[in-house]
Amino acid sequence: MTPEVVATHAIEGQKPGTSGLRKKTPVFMQPHYLENFVQSIFDGTGGAAGRTYVLGGDGRYFNDRAAQVILRMAAANGARKVIVGQDALLSTPAASNLIRKRGTDGGIIMSASHNPGGPEEDFGVKFNTPNGGPAAEGVTAKIFEATQAITEYRILAAQDVDLSTPGTATLGEMEIEVVDPVADYAELMEELFDFDAIRGLFAGGFRIRFDAMHAVTGPYARAILEDRLGAPEGSVVNAVPSPDFGGGHPDPNPIWAKDLMDIMMSMRAPDFGAASDGDGDRNMIVGRNAYVTPSDSLAVLAANATLVKGYKDGLKGVARSMPTSRALDRVAAKLGIDCYETPTGWKFFGNLLDAGRATLCGEESAGTGSDHVREKDGLWAVLFWLNVLAERRMPVADILADHWAKYGRNYYSRHDYEEVDADAANALMEALRRQLPNLKGRLIEGMRIENADEFAYDDPVDGSRSEGQGIRILFADGSRIVLRLSGTGTQGATLRVYLEKLETKAAALQDNPQSALSDMVAAAESLAQIRARTGRSAPDVVT
Numbered sequence: 001m002t003p004e005v006v007a008t009h010a011i012e013g014q015k016p017g018t019s020g021l022r023k024k025t026p027v028f029m030q031p032h033y034l035e036n037f038v039q040s041i042f043d044g045t046g047g048a049a050g051r052t053y054v055l056g057g058d059g060r061y062f063n064d065r066a067a068q069v070i071l072r073m074a075a076a077n078g079a080r081k082v083i084v085g086q087d088a089l090l091s092t093p094a095a096s097n098l099i100r101k102r103g104t105d106g107g108i109i110m111s112a113s114h115n116p117g118g119p120e121e122d123f124g125v126k127f128n129t130p131n132g133g134p135a136a137e138g139v140t141a142k143i144f145e146a147t148q149a150i151t152e153y154r155i156l157a158a159q160d161v162d163l164s165t166p167g168t169a170t171l172g173e174m175e176i177e178v179v180d181p182v183a184d185y186a187e188l189m190e191e192l193f194d195f196d197a198i199r200g201l202f203a204g205g206f207r208i209r210f211d212a213m214h215a216v217t218g219p220y221a222r223a224i225l226e227d228r229l230g231a232p233e234g235s236v237v238n239a240v241p242s243p244d245f246g247g248g249h250p251d252p253n254p255i256w257a258k259d260l261m262d263i264m265m266s267m268r269a270p271d272f273g274a275a276s277d278g279d280g281d282r283n284m285i286v287g288r289n290a291y292v293t294p295s296d297s298l299a300v301l302a303a304n305a306t307l308v309k310g311y312k313d314g315l316k317g318v319a320r321s322m323p324t325s326r327a328l329d330r331v332a333a334k335l336g337i338d339c340y341e342t343p344t345g346w347k348f349f350g351n352l353l354d355a356g357r358a359t360l361c362g363e364e365s366a367g368t369g370s371d372h373v374r375e376k377d378g379l380w381a382v383l384f385w386l387n388v389l390a391e392r393r394m395p396v397a398d399i400l401a402d403h404w405a406k407y408g409r410n411y412y413s414r415h416d417y418e419e420v421d422a423d424a425a426n427a428l429m430e431a432l433r434r435q436l437p438n439l440k441g442r443l444i445e446g447m448r449i450e451n452a453d454e455f456a457y458d459d460p461v462d463g464s465r466s467e468g469q470g471i472r473i474l475f476a477d478g479s480r481i482v483l484r485l486s487g488t489g490t491q492g493a494t495l496r497v498y499l500e501k502l503e504t505k506a507a508a509l510q511d512n513p514q515s516a517l518s519d520m521v522a523a524a525e526s527l528a529q530i531r532a533r534t535g536r537s538a539p540d541v542v543t
């Protein structure tokens with residue numbers, strides 16, 4: 001088998017976004033599209049020769065075909081070995097773990113995460129570096145440059161590799177090791193959490209409903225929650241990964257995981273509900289009649305970390321993305337540890353985790369994780385909660401009430417306007433940007449603006465600077481409005497409006513978040529003219 005060198009030309013728009021390159025599946029299936037990007041990953045990172053990679057994906061439509069192409073290209077580019085998840089499946093955190101555990105030169109993850117999958121939906125490819133984390137901006141910039149300069153790619157003419165059973169094979173000169181996608185990950189979870197205590201919780205009649213949303217966490221959740229921890233069979237629902245996620249949107253929030261929400265708010269609610277996304281890195285936590293916002297979940301985990309085996313010695317520091325609520329900051333202040341504020345996207349946590357400055361990290365978009373891998377980790381967050389519940393033995397609602405009583409409550413909501421005309425969305429942001437210098441001191445809806453700026457991040461570890469990371473309007477009473485455009489969409493623009501209000505009065509800790517935030521909504525409208533500029537009368541998704 002001799003590697004074929006195929007002439008190609010640069011394809012426009014192969015710029016990785018918040019989390020890799022995401023496009024409509026038919027775009028990815030166009031001639032040369034996937035091949036160009038994969039070759040550019042190799043070219044932009046010093047070539048594949050002699051290297052070892054991890055490969056896996058979330059099982060969405062085209063995952064299996066793309067895996068075979070990537071394997072043939074890795075072989076043709078002289079890679080030494082690729083470790084592949086059985087059936088080309090690996091959750092994102094499991095891939096991160098394998099990269100680290102096996103000391104590979106990185107990994108390629110095929111996923112568009114929470115975006116829907118199918119022939120007309122979304123596909124994505126992401127490169128992770130040897131630390132197990134998403135490539136930092138410096139690396140993705142090199143990959144993007146390579147996509148603009150590409151003239152040829154290498155691919156082996158060969159039959160498909162059988163990925164259906166664990167074992168080893170060769171493709172040309174390259175070794176392929178097919179691994180059980182769950183085993184190493186489950187072992188890592190067992191090191192971090194007290195499985196005996198969680199087993200005791202289930203044995204005592206505690207009931208869980210985990211909704212895998214027809215995505216990759218199904219096999220992981222079954223193996224860990226049901227087989228190892230003794231949750232009753234059937235606790236994990238929608239557990240078989242399907243190429244189109246059962247026609248749904250594998251995004252674990254109250255909108256897309258509505259079935260789970262309905263059950264948790266009903267008379268037949270189990271003690272605990274959870275869901276994860278397409279590639280298994282996000283989590284939703286919901287107790288009986290108690291939805292836990294991702295920002296609160298992060299703060300609760302930080303506050304209770306020493307109850308959990310893997311974190312019993314305390315946290316070195318914590319980090320959150322800028323739009324994530326500042327509930328975490330209040331916990332950090334009490335614990336006397338640093339709290340870092342980074343731009344949106346997990347890649348910005350990598351340096352802090354590598355440098356030992358942060359142990360726990362999180363995002364308002366249902367991402368929580370720690371230094372155990374370099375990705376956010378959905379099932380990890382669920383196990384963390386279960387471990388805390390096994391220690392504290394009280395309902396989720398009481399844990400929340402107790403937390404707010406101690407730290408105050410950061411009421412929080414995100415309003416998304418999806419598939420907005422890109423020019424209109426950019427114009428809205430530009431108009432806000434121009435107002436920034438004059439906002440300080442102004443009164444909006446009776447609230448005084450204390451500061452307003454466009455967030456830029458100076459990485460304290462490598463000194464790199466990332467600009468244009470969202471506009472923030474800070475009010476004197478500790479409230480905040482943040483606006484930014486999504487970097488993961490595949491059509492038009494998505495405007496995200498993040499609203500936050502701090503409440504410390506004991507009598508006002510149990511309000512409905514949307515009513516608690518109504519003046520913030522009005523302030524955002526008055527500042528950004530969202531209705532007039534987008535033509536929308538209301539957000540498409542409220543979380």
Ligand code: VG1
Pocket residue numbers: 018019112113114115277281282321344345346363364365367485486487488489496
């Ligand atoms: C969104 C979220 C962000 C998250 C990213 C990837 O990005 O807001 O917090 O890191 O998705 O998550 P954006 O640019 O659309 O706001 V996932 O689960 O897609 O890997």
Ligand code: CO
Pocket residue numbers: 092113114277278279280281282
């Ligand atoms: Co994801």
